[in-house]
Amino acid sequence: MQREGDALDETIQKKEKEIKAMKKTLAQLRERNTNFRSSFSRADMNGVKAQQLKDLEERAQSTEDALSKVQKELQVLQKRTTEDRSRLERATAALAGDEERIVRLAAAKSQFESDAEDLKGKLDEYGEKVADHRNLSHRAMRELQHRKFHAELVEIQADRIGQLLVNLGEEFPELREDILKDMKRMGL
Numbered sequence: 001m002q003r004e005g006d007a008l009d010e011t012i013q014k015k016e017k018e019i020k021a022m023k024k025t026l027a028q029l030r031e032r033n034t035n036f037r038s039s040f041s042r043a044d045m046n047g048v049k050a051q052q053l054k055d056l057e058e059r060a061q062s063t064e065d066a067l068s069k070v071q072k073e074l075q076v077l078q079k080r081t082t083e084d085r086s087r088l089e090r091a092t093a094a095l096a097g098d099e100e101r102i103v104r105l106a107a108a109k110s111q112f113e114s115d116a117e118d119l120k121g122k123l124d125e126y127g128e129k130v131a132d133h134r135n136l137s138h139r140a141m142r143e144l145q146h147r148k149f150h151a152e153l154v155e156i157q158a159d160r161i162g163q164l165l166v167n168l169g170e171e172f173p174e175l176r177e178d179i180l181k182d183m184k185r186m187g188l
Contacts, residue, residue, distance in 0.1 A: 001088045008081040015074045022067040029060045105175065108168055112179075115164060116186070119157055126150040 033056050036049070130147055165183055169176035 001084055001091070005081055005084050005088070008077050008084065012074060012077050012081065015070055015077065019067060019070055019074065022063055022070065026060060026063050026067065029056060029063065032056065033060065105172060108172060108175075112165065112168060115161055116182075119161055122157065123154060126154060 033053065036053055036056070129150065130143075162183065165179045169179045
């Protein structure tokens with residue numbers, strides 16, 4: 001879009017130069033025409049000079065028409081340039097907003113993955129402890145209490161993580177389906 005804008009600016013500058021040249025030519029033709037008319041009090045309307053005058057008037061009219069056409073083209077090009085610049089500014093602003101959103105989502109994803117990894121590590125640790133206690137018959141009662149305690153911790157952590165995931169889903173609706181799938185896969 002920037003290149004198109006630059007190309008349009010270049011075209012506009014060329015057209016403005018053409019307009020100036022045409023205005024100068026028109027002024028010169030008008031001056032010549034005025035001088036020519038004033039030099040004759042009575043002119044032969046069928047003579048060579050009259051034909052030259054007629055030719056000059058026709059050239060002046062065609063130059064005015066061409067100038068008018070070029071001015072209209074210049075207006076169209078200026079309007080296009082303005083619209084293109086506006087579109088470019090909107091696209092740039094939208095891109096900046098999208099980049100911010102990507103950064104926020106990446107941070108939320110990183111936090112979620114970190115929390116999930118912590119929970120997995122704790123679950124593995126608790127699983128090992130439960131297995132060790134199972135092998136100890138004289139500590140069966142303690143083992144049962146210990147399991148209950150760890151299960152409550154896991155449940156509390158799972159609830160916290162589940163709530164964190166629900167909050168993330170509400171804050172980032174576009175991630176909600178992915179979060180729900182991951183929660184089902186993890187059994188939360």
